[in-house]
Amino acid sequence: MRDALDRFVEHLQSQVRSSPHTVRAYQRDIAQFLDTVEERTGRGATPADLQVRQVRAHLATMHGKRAPSTMARKLSALRRFGEFLRRQGLVEDNEAALVSNPKRGQRLPVALPVEDVTAMIEAPAEAVAASTVVVPSEVHARRDRAVLEVLYGAGLRVSECVRLDLSHLRWEGDRLLVRVVLGKGGKDRVVPLGRPAAQALREYLELRPRLLRPKSPAEAVFLGNRGGRLSDRQVRYLVERRSITEASARISPHGLRHSFATHLLESGCDLRAIQSMLGHASLSTTQRYTHLSIGRLMDVYEQAHPRARMPRGQGDGSSKG
Structure with missing residues (x-):
């Protein structure tokens, strides 16, 4: 499995031409998943371990400890890796693609004056x-x-x-x-x-x-x-x-x-x-x-639309009886 990860990294660098930052992040996220599997099973990870149950268990270990956006990125790395394994003929299906994204809160970007x-x-x-x-x-x-x-x-x-x-x-x-x-x-x-x-x-x-x-x-x-x-x-x-x-x-x-x-x-x-x-x-x-x-x-x-402002005397709540 580690050899497959090395080939995946090479694929990202030479064929996909991903940025160095993306390559490092994906390599780290996938290696973390492999470590989790090996700690849980007591054996070396195999392509067959990239399954829904294992992926969900891995994400569960990070619940409450990592931001939803970070967990979503880690899941994205596993999905990409799963698709690579499928195309290489190492797994029949990319089960990581079946795992739903964690719910992400709406965080507004900060813009300074x-x-x-x-x-x-x-x-x-x-x-x-x-x-x-x-x-x-x-x-x-x-x-x-x-x-x-x-x-x-x-x-x-x-x-x-x-x-x-x-x-x-x-x-x-x-x-x-x-x-x-x-x-x-x-x-x-x-x-x-x-x-x-x-x-x-x-x-x-x-x-x-x-x-x-x-x-x-x-x-x-x-x-x-x-x-x-x-x-x-x-x-x-x-x-x-x-x-x-x-x-x-x-x-x-x-x-x-x-x-x-x-x-x-x-x-x-x-x-x-x-x-x-x-x-x-x-x-x-x-x-x-x-x-x-x-x-x-x-x-x-309000400055540009001809109907954005009411004429003077209208819209003040008064009415004629």
């Missing part, structure tokens, strides 16, 4: 020392500002941001287009970046050579303090720390992505255009942001 995002981006950077390597404060400040500008300015996922290479940037004067390679779902997309964000990125790139080390990835846009590619964890720490000190709510990098979409929608941007920039495969995913702007929607309606 524009003023909060601005404060996060423009806050002064702290001096940072990593081991014996001391990062010059100016380089650190420019890099952090550029990261925040790109996350918010292009609505990128944190994994997409840290994977950016220099070849993904296309300059057109003071304008910039960012090519996101293999976003979620394995699809490339091109996103415009506003002039302030493009300028912040240009200013960082001028000092980027100071972060280079002999083994630095030559193409990586964002480098860490030791010269390697900036990690997801470092970006999450940056965003969360800035939001704690500068914003009205603590957010993750995904919160900046939510803010990007919400602010575009509130400014009248077409939902299809937002879908394209976010890289959503389905418009229904993008429509989550519409409820955040219902107040703005009512304002626009």
Whole structure:
């Protein structure tokens, strides 16, 4: 069964072209299921163990300990693995597909006010020392500002941001287009970046050579303090720390992505255009942001619709007898 998992991982990487984050998550979720089966049965797991009873028992061990969204992702990994096993002829049916998703509560995405995002981006950077390597404060400040500008300015996922290479940037004067390679779902997309964000990125790139080390990835846009590619964890720490000190709510990098979409929608941007920039495969995913702007929607309606407001003197509850 472990060999089948290795082949499945190879399938995701070479044929499906799933993102590294997705591959790691699926591999971890399936390995956890195999561990649970082996602990329960006292023997090595086999393809035949991927059955409804075993899957439900595995999910039951996480009930109340994991969020419904996490359990749904783990079930999705088992379903994908079950389909792979079926196509490989190792099982007759994909029984994991028969297990229903756990009920998920409606959780609204967090979107910060524009003023909060601005404060996060423009806050002064702290001096940072990593081991014996001391990062010059100016380089650190420019890099952090550029990261925040790109996350918010292009609505990128944190994994997409840290994977950016220099070849993904296309300059057109003071304008910039960012090519996101293999976003979620394995699809490339091109996103415009506003002039302030493009300028912040240009200013960082001028000092980027100071972060280079002999083994630095030559193409990586964002480098860490030791010269390697900036990690997801470092970006999450940056965003969360800035939001704690500068914003009205603590957010993750995904919160900046939510803010990007919400602010575009509130400014009248077409939902299809937002879908394209976010890289959503389905418009229904993008429509989550519409409820955040219902107040703005009512304002626009009342200003634009000819019958939105009653003539003066009507609708005040008075009547003539």
